[in-house]
Each structure stands twice: as structure tokens, then as C-alpha cells.
Amino acid sequence: MATTTRGLSIIVGVAIFLATLHTNILGVDGRAFFVFGDSLVDSGNNNYLATTARADAPPYGIDYPTRRPTGRFSNGFNIPDLISSVSHACQSIGGTESPLPYLSPALTGQRLLVGANFASAGVGILNDTGVQFVNIIRPFQQLEYFQQYQSRVSALVGAGDAKRLVNQALVLMTLGGNDFVNNYYLVPFSARSRQFSLPDYVRYLISEYQKILRKLYDLGARRVIVTGTGPLGCVPAELAQRSTNGQCSAELQRAAGLFNPQLTQMLLNLNSQVGGNVFIAANTQLTNNDFIHNPQAFGFVTAKVACCGQGPYNGLGLCTQLSNLCPNREVYAFWDPFHPSEKANKIIVRQILSGSLDYMNPMNLSTIIALDSLL
Secondary structure, three states, X not given: OHHHHHHHHHHHHHHHHHHHHHHHHHOOOOOOEEEEEOOOOOOOHXXXXXXXXXXXXXXXXXXXXXXXOOOOOOOOOOHHHHHHOOOOOOOOOOOOOOOOEOOOOOOOHHHXXXXXXXXXXXXXXXXXXXXXXXXXXXXXXHHHHHHHHHHHHHHHHOHHHHHHHXXXXXXXXXXXXXXXXXXXXXXXXXXHHHHOXXXXXXXXXXXXXXXXXXXXXXXXXXXXXXXXXXXXXXXXXXXXXXXXXXXXXHHHHHHHHHHHHHHHHHHHHHHHHHOOOOEEEEOHHHXXXXXHXXXXXXXXXXXXXXXXXXXXXXXXXXXXXXXXXXXXXXXXXXXXXOOEOHHHHHHHHHHHHHOOOOOEEOOOHHHHHHHHHOO
């Protein structure tokens, strides 16, 4: 058994080397990368929209290379950046830059071939999630933009090459958290909580999410990493509003505990339907739990208090120039009341790249790179 495992590791390592070599010979930046979802992966689309769900003012971006806010809900790099960049991950999809927001005027010409980020802060699986943010790019609109993107690339390189670019691309999808914190649990006796019990609501979310993912497949996506929700009840915003003793909110933890296993099962069922390992479940709840329950093991001083915010746990309101701001973001698991710090994002991406089956089902990103390089 040990010999077999060692042999597989050698094959995977050689395949990754060959993939990198192949990329360098071609003189291109690896496969395209497409991002869909919410504020955890939005790289600035909402900067171009009339919405309050924006991260375009300091201190956002304080640790980004430009030291300026970019629209990322982070002190620095977010998850798509870290997956894209060889300088911030031990292995990557081969890209040297993160795809631009689809609404960015700079996304033209050859930049289109890198991919595009369609994510928009505040959105959820359901169209009524995030209504308080008004003008955001809901999933159906993100997919319409993806179709529009393909038309633009077809005009640039031809329909055949455009189809090949999309089929060979890596896709990241992150939705679900807002359907709980900005919908079902947004206010007491919310419309959705009156309509559904929590188990029924989760089943409804999963069925609606499956429609989105099936549409994504129909549009040509063939390698799709789908992240689950984090431990919703443990973020500083929920600790500030719902916790009396620093313990995670049991009700929101129950929601995440129901949603994530059903999401994984739905993705495996979809794979059976389409006849291949198209959809990859990333157990980000488990990854977050690792550093939330044992922050010191990961170099954090706290996983309860946000670096930027105000009130209990710095969990109330928005992160602004008037907020409390920690001097060292490296020792905080959370940047603001809802979003991980860049350092925490690096831990999440490390598991996406090389995590075991408990974290990445049916395979991690390193294995994807190795297998696809052999095609």
C-alpha cells in the first residue's frame, strides 16, 4: 500500500511539472479561471454598481500590494487571488494574475483570455437574498454575463477556441452564506423563516443551487470547485449579535451543519448525472473550524474578534476609517465582522490545493491539475 501511495505521489508530481512546462512552452498563463458568487470572492464588481455592499474605501486593501481598496472584502488578497497567483500558493492553476471583475473597463482584448470574475457581494442562491443591497449581480445575471463573455471571446479568437477555453477552465463558485445571514436570519420572523422550517429551507436552497450549477455546466464549465458555507455562527458579526459568552450561535451553526453535507451530496449526484468529476466540494466549514477552534495553532491571537470593526468582538456595523483597526492583521482570523483575513484565506486555499478527502471531495486542486495535464 505504501509503495502504491508513493508511486501515485510521484505520478502526480511529474504531471504537475509537465503541466507547468507545457504552460511555459505555450507562453500563456495556464488555463482560464472564472469566479462566481458573493463577497468572499468578489474582486470589485460592486465598485461599478449603486449599492451599499462595497469595499471601495479604506481600510480595505490596507495590505494589498497597492495599499489601496480594490473592492475585495479583505485586508489584502482574497481566495481567487490566492488560487490564481503562483507567488501566494505552492501550486496553482498556472495563472499569474487573478481574473478581473467582469464589469471592469480594463477587461478587454487579451485580458479576457485569463478569465473573469462575475461575483458580487451580497448575493445568495435565492433572488430575494440581499434585497437590502438593491443593485447587485444575482446568480442568474452572473450566468448571463458568462454567456456574454463567451460571445466576446468568440469574436476575439473564434468560436472553437472560445469553447475550448471555457471547457478547460477552472471555475470557483461560492454561494449560500448570505441566504442565511442576509435572508432567513436577517430579522426575527423573516418572510423565509415563516415560509420554511430550517430543514425545509436548506432543502429548498440545495434544489435551487442545483439549477444554477446545472446551468453553469450547460454553459461549458467542466471543472467547478464549489465551496460550502463557513461556520456561520462563529463570525464576529454573529457573536456580537447572538452570543452572551463568546460561544458560536447554535442556530446558525445548525444551519451550516445541515447545508454543507447536503451540498456535498448534491454535487456528487450531479457528477453521476453528467458522468464525470465536474463538481468538487470544498469543505470550507471544516477548514474554518480548524483555525476558529484552535487559533494559536495557526498563528492567530484570536478567531473571535475582527481586526476592523466596532462593538463587541468588533462585530457591529461596517469596517470604516472610524472603526477600531488592529495593527497586525497576521494574528487575526477575521478581517471584518464577516470576512476572513488574508492569512485565513491562505489557510483555506492551502486546503483547496492539497486537502484530504474530508476537505475536498472527490479530489483536491493539485490532483485536478495533475489529471488534466495528462489529457
